[in-house]
Amino acid sequence: MLLCATVACAVLLVTQVSEASITARGNVQKPNIIFILADDYGFNDIGYHGSQIKTPTLDQLAGEGVKLENYYVQPRCSPTRSQLMSGRYQIHTGLQHEILWRWQRAALPRNSPTIADKLKETGYSTHMIGKWHLGFYKEEYLPQNRGFDTFFGYLSCMEDYYRHTSGWLDNKHYYLDLRDNNGPVRTEDGHYSTHTFTERAENIISRHATNASSSSSPLFLYMAYQAVHWPLQVPEAYEKKYSFIKDEKRRKYAGMVDTLDEGVRNITRALRQAGMWENTILVFSTDNGGQVKQGGNNFPLRGWKGSLFEGGIRGVGFVSGGALETRGVVNRELIHVSDWFPTLVKGVAGGSLNGTLPLDGFNQWPTITGRDVPTARPYLLHNIDILYGKHGKKLYPHTWDTRVRAAIRVGDLKLITGQPDNGSWVKPPGDQSLPHGDVILSKDDKNKNVWLFNITADPTEHHDLSEKFPEHVRHMLDMILAINGTAVPPNYPRPDPASNPALHGGVWGPWVK
Ligand SMILES: *[C@@H]1O[C@H](CO)[C@@H](O)[C@H](O)[C@H]1NC(C)=O
Ligand SMILES: *[C@@H]1O[C@H](CO)[C@@H](O)[C@H](O)[C@H]1NC(C)=O
Ligand SMILES: *[C@@H]1O[C@H](CO)[C@@H](O)[C@H](O)[C@H]1NC(C)=O
Ligand SMILES: *[C@@H]1O[C@H](CO)[C@@H](O)[C@H](O)[C@H]1NC(C)=O
Ligand SMILES: *[C@@H]1O[C@H](CO)[C@@H](O)[C@H](O)[C@H]1NC(C)=O
Ligand SMILES: *[C@@H]1O[C@H](CO)[C@@H](O)[C@H](O)[C@H]1NC(C)=O
Numbered sequence: 001m002l003l004c005a006t007v008a009c010a011v012l013l014v015t016q017v018s019e020a021s022i023t024a025r026g027n028v029q030k031p032n033i034i035f036i037l038a039d040d041y042g043f044n045d046i047g048y049h050g051s052q053i054k055t056p057t058l059d060q061l062a063g064e065g066v067k068l069e070n071y072y073v074q075p076r077c078s079p080t081r082s083q084l085m086s087g088r089y090q091i092h093t094g095l096q097h098e099i100l101w102r103w104q105r106a107a108l109p110r111n112s113p114t115i116a117d118k119l120k121e122t123g124y125s126t127h128m129i130g131k132w133h134l135g136f137y138k139e140e141y142l143p144q145n146r147g148f149d150t151f152f153g154y155l156s157c158m159e160d161y162y163r164h165t166s167g168w169l170d171n172k173h174y175y176l177d178l179r180d181n182n183g184p185v186r187t188e189d190g191h192y193s194t195h196t197f198t199e200r201a202e203n204i205i206s207r208h209a210t211n212a213s214s215s216s217s218p219l220f221l222y223m224a225y226q227a228v229h230w231p232l233q234v235p236e237a238y239e240k241k242y243s244f245i246k247d248e249k250r251r252k253y254a255g256m257v258d259t260l261d262e263g264v265r266n267i268t269r270a271l272r273q274a275g276m277w278e279n280t281i282l283v284f285s286t287d288n289g290g291q292v293k294q295g296g297n298n299f300p301l302r303g304w305k306g307s308l309f310e311g312g313i314r315g316v317g318f319v320s321g322g323a324l325e326t327r328g329v330v331n332r333e334l335i336h337v338s339d340w341f342p343t344l345v346k347g348v349a350g351g352s353l354n355g356t357l358p359l360d361g362f363n364q365w366p367t368i369t370g371r372d373v374p375t376a377r378p379y380l381l382h383n384i385d386i387l388y389g390k391h392g393k394k395l396y397p398h399t400w401d402t403r404v405r406a407a408i409r410v411g412d413l414k415l416i417t418g419q420p421d422n423g424s425w426v427k428p429p430g431d432q433s434l435p436h437g438d439v440i441l442s443k444d445d446k447n448k449n450v451w452l453f454n455i456t457a458d459p460t461e462h463h464d465l466s467e468k469f470p471e472h473v474r475h476m477l478d479m480i481l482a483i484n485g486t487a488v489p490p491n492y493p494r495p496d497p498a499s500n501p502a503l504h505g506g507v508w509g510p511w512v513k
Contacts (some may be wrong), residue, residue, distance in 0.1 A: 303422060
């Protein structure tokens with residue numbers, strides 16, 4: 001295969017399962033759960049995928065644990081976060097279109113508990129740090145009212161790493177978006193957020209270990225880093241290590257990844273110092289593919305953030321931690337971000353899944369910790385977005401309308417309909433180890449609206465099989481149609497002028513009583 005000269009590509013294809021022991025250790029206490037979510041972190045931006053960016057901490061943790069190499073997230077931020085928190089597809093929460101904008105009266109609905117609600121119910125102390133991005137127009141949608149004992153972080157999708165401000169609709173006025181339970185935090189001006197959030201995590205960990213009334217309970221820490229979403233800002237010392245990268249965006253991004261890697265190292269150090277590491281399960285995940293226009297990279301995958309091609313949705317992810325006995329394993333079973341809800345609540349914490357609306361996630365703990373245990377997931381709906389503009393012609397009668405944006409994975413096969421976004425392959429700029437230019441353009445007709453790929457054989461989506469296997473296409477279109485029958489209407493309201501922070505003390509926050 002032409003494009004398989006890189007390590008990242010080999011990682012996609014080679015099947016390698018080494019010796020593994022089976023279950024989590026028989027600790028008396030439930031394990032601590034540390035969930036680290038990176039933002040816009042690309043498939044080709046982690047050391048063990050052969051990246052030009054070095055990530056010694058992440059490589060080591062992943063190497064000692066289970067690398068998830070058939071792992072999926074959603075193409076954008078709030079969608080992935082909503083599925084992580086609820087265990088439910090976006091089509092079941094009304095969040096199937098784009099993202100939640102900070103001026104919208106919309107949020108992850110309160111009709112089903114969050115993963116934090118459930119872990120709290122089963123005895124965990126629950127803390128969240130970093131990016132929420134699941135709606136905040138009313139007080140009741142803030143993280144501390146969704147199962148977290150404490151929240152320290154920001155509510156919107158992105159902001160300045162030093163000022164902790166994000167812009168109003170006019171893109172001219174910027175307002176503070178950093179708070180803890182008690183309100184706005186004004187002490188961190190000028191402090192880089194990867195440092196701010198890491199220090200907060202170390203603080204939570206040491207306080208948890210020394211506080212007599214909390215140390216008897218296990219800890220759930222949801223660490224949603226701002227890194228490595230744009231704006232491309234990084235302290236000089238970290239960028240300097242990558243002075244050999246000439247492309248400015250890629251160089252800054254590499255420095256941001258370096259800071260993130262150091263932050264994760266500091267968190268694991270804090271857990272060790274607190275004597276908690278041996279009873280900890282650590283999960284690391286990205287929220288979507290890298291943004292190639294802002295330094296990220298997913299090569300050899302096709303497309304990037306926002307896309308239903310693999311570059312938008314095939315995620316970096318691994319499980320590690322002192323309580324994990326399964327070590328040095330590459331797992332190739334189909335696992336999705338919605339699976340963490342039942343996997344962590346039931347599989348890891350031994351809790352009950354009662355009281356939730358029907359989950360779309362599956363408990364994958366036996367698959368992650370076991371030897372040759374197949375995925376618990378029969379198929380994976382990537383998304384259905386009926387608000388996205390229709391594209392091309394309706395190709396098949398009496399089934400799903402191929403003009404509508406959707407994608408589904410069934411076993412090896414993935415079907416995409418509608419307009420999935422730019423499907424070119426983008427290499428890391430200036431990476432001397434790769435031949436040819438930086439971009440390989442897609443040769444698809446611009447009105448094309450159906451693709452069928454065998455992802456197992458062709459993870460880089462070079463060979464569309466839709467004309468070869470029309471019966472597979474029809475079957476998968478029928479599946480999308482049936483699943484669409486369970487969808488709720490998308491909730492995507494117009495901007496609400498009343499959300500303007502200028503009306504609320506210059507700080508982003510709830511504006512509806
Ligand atoms: C100790 O933990 C309890 C229970 O989680 C909490 O209410 C209290 O505020 C904590 N004390 C300190 C000093 O953090
Ligand atoms: C990690 O800890 C070291 C001190 O050991 C500190 O210098 C560094 O800034 C910390 N990094 C982050 C990302 O918090
Ligand atoms: C689930 O069951 C537990 C134990 O039986 C109970 O304490 C809890 O309230 C239930 N949760 C919901 C959401 O029904
Ligand atoms: C797709 O993206 C590539 C890389 O940025 C760009 O060169 C190309 O023009 C884009 N194609 C379309 C149709 O937008
Ligand atoms: C997809 O490719 C794999 C690996 O080559 C092959 O084993 C499998 O049969 C193919 N699946 C389908 C449905 O064609
Ligand atoms: C899909 O479901 C939505 C309801 O969420 C409905 O409005 C729409 O008509 C359905 N689309 C198709 C093509 O059946």
